[in-house]
Amino acid sequence: MKFRVLLLMASCFFLTNIATLNAQQDYRNSSQITSALKTLASQHGSKATLKSLTKTEGGNDIWSLTLSNGQPDSNPAIAIVGGVDGGHLLGVELSVQLAENILTNHADILERTTFYIFPNMSPDATAQYFKTLKYERHGNAVNTDDDRDGEKGEDGYEDLNGDNLITMIRVADPTGDYKMLEEDNRIMVKANTKKGEVGAYKLYTEGIDNDKDGRFNEDGEGGIAFNKNMSFNFPYFTKGSGEHPVSEKENRALLDFLYERWNLYSIFTFGPANNLSSPLKYNAQAANKRVVTSILKKDEMLNKFLSDRYNDITKTKDAPGSVAKGGNFFSWSYFHFGKLAMSTPGWWAPKPEADSLVKPSKNNKVNFLRWSEQQGMTDVFVDWKEINHPDFPNQKVEVGGMVPFKMTNPPYNKVSAIVESHAKFIAEISKLQPSIKLQNLKQEAIGNGITRITVDVHNTGLIPTHTEMGDRSRWLRQINVDIKLGNNQELISGRKHQLINTIAEDSSVQLTWLIKGKGSLNLTAGAPHTGTDNASINLK
Structure with a gap:
């Protein structure tokens, strides 16, 4: 009887979990993500x-x-990093669901590729999505003095219209820089004086000037943003960047982990940077500076190749411009770590379907609002509403604007399709990864007991063994070729140990040795991030 009761309880628990999963309507919070990860493990x-x-x-x-x-160091590896920006909930969800997808639908990949997945590098910031007061937070929970006035957290946001959303306030002012956009007067844009436009509003984030310094919400909960705290082009003295590069525990912990993984050849980031929809462009002047700030020429061609694959597989188009500001993780992974770096937001609102009334706009917010209307979404914009504001007596002040998180995170029911397309792309990258094989192995007797051994060290992958930036940085390990002689064998010509800097995609380097003697010897070639191949040779 007791056994039946336990069985019934277990069945109810299982069915409850299945029902909860199927009923998931919104992004998962930190505890739900943790539970999903522990279940996978x-x-x-x-x-x-x-x-x-x-x-x-x-x-x-x-x-x-x-x-x-089961042996993570035995194969080349890809790192997948989500949550680099606190407002990008999609990146967290994609990272977790990609792991689920790989284990369920592409488990064969693990025989050739290891994955290191970091679902959320900004959990303190993404938590704001699940709080009563919603706003797009980017910094962690470190208490900071963002306006450097000796006080911390004295001027944060205030919800002036009581909707639990932090949006914007617009103040009618003939000295203002902003105007209503003609094609949609809900949208505020800077007036272009060179085109004869005149500003009529000032624009601020929703709140009050608590410390009376003329600035709004400049020193609230603050924190340090993961995606501003990396070493490449570090934005010193900028809000959210930290006192110095990699100052935060989460940044240091991730870099310590990555630097110890010699089998890592690529880093795939879900975030605001995007070199997959539109590849980076080579700039000779920036590439030849002492501090390189342009993708290198060979890497440009590789980026274009991968971008074409990405667009073909995911069927995405009309991507907004890439956002890769100073201190961001994607730029660090290429310019300072020298890895094959890929980044995408994973989703953006497509342009609305054109008809006699709706035309695509050059303004992303307009397109998003029109697309949302076609989708029947009514919770993406807070209509402007006039309020009394203590800092602007006798002036017209309105609260309104885009609802936080909506433009960068799709409705949750669209996530599974996004996961599926990106899982196919990741699987494709795994097939293309660099892989060292010893091919065309020949031995030729040339007299006096001497044998010439020739072999092609071949990269069978369609991705080079090293990026051009990685080869220049000299951080990535080179291709190591070893020939181990047997007893009574002598190396006449060639080297027992030699290094190859890089091998291009589907290319080879031919090596030759002269060896005197008989019996067996062993040849090994490879690197942790390309895999290693072995060959046994019997000298006759």
């Missing part, structure tokens, strides 16, 4: 290993999920 044994790298100032875990064949 428990269900898939040695193929999925979960580890907390550190805890943020806000007490949230920075999770690392390793997917492998």
Whole structure:
């Protein structure tokens, strides 16, 4: 009887979990993400290993999920990083669901590729989405003095219209820089004086000037943003960047992990930077500076190749411009770490379907609002409403604007399709990855007991063994070729140990040795991020 009761309870628990999963209507919070990761790790044994790298100032875990064949260091690896920006909930969800998809639908990939997945690098910031007062937060829970006046957190946001959303306030003022956009007067844009436009409004984030310094909401909860705290082009003395590069525990923990993974050849980021929809362009002047700020020429061609694959597989188009400001993670992964760096927001609102009334606009907000209307979405914009504001007596002040998170995060029911297309792209990258094979191995007797051995060290992948930036940085390990002689064998010509800087896609480097003697010897070639191949040779 007791057994039946336990079985019934277990069945109810299972069905409840299934119902909860199927009923998921919105993005998952930190505890739900943690639960999903722990479930993956428990269900898939040695193929999925979960580890907390550190805890943020806000007490949230920075999770690392390793997917492998049980021996993660034995294969080339891709890192997938989500939550680099606190307003990008989609990146967190995509990272977790990609892991689920790989384990469920593409488990064969793990025989050739290891994945290191970091679902959320900004858990303190993404938590704001789930709080009563919603606004797009980017910094962690570190208490900062953003306006450097000796006080912390004295001028944050205020919800002036009581809708639990922080949007904008517009103040009618003939000295203002902003005007209503003609094609949609809900949207405020800067007046272009060179075209004869005149501003009629000042625009601020929703709140009050608490410290009476003439600025609004400049020193609220603050914090330091993961995506401003990296070392490339670090934005010193900028709000949210930190006192110095990699000052934060989460940034240091991730970099410590990545630097120790010599098998890592690529970093795939979900965030505001986007070099997959539109590849980066080479700039000779910027590429030849002491501090390089342009993608290098060979890497430009590689980026274009991968971009074409991405657009073909995901069927995405009309992407907005890439946002890669100073201190961002994507730029660091290429310019300072030298890896094959890919980044995409994963989704953006497509242009609305054109008809006699609706035409695509050059303004992304207008397109988003029109697309939302076609989708029947009514919760994306707060209509402007006049209020009394203590800082602007006798002036017309209105509260309104785009609802936080909506433009960068699609309705949750669209996430599964986005996951599916990106899982196909990740699987494609795995097939293209650099892979070293010893091919066309020949031995030729040339007399006096001497044998000439010739072999092609071939990169069978369609991705080079090293990016041009990685080869220049000399951080990535080179292709190591070793020939191990047997007893009574002598190396007449060639080297026992030699390094190859890089091998292009589907290309080879031919090596030759002269060896005196008989018996067996062994030849090994490869690097942790390309895999290693071995060949046994019997000298006759």
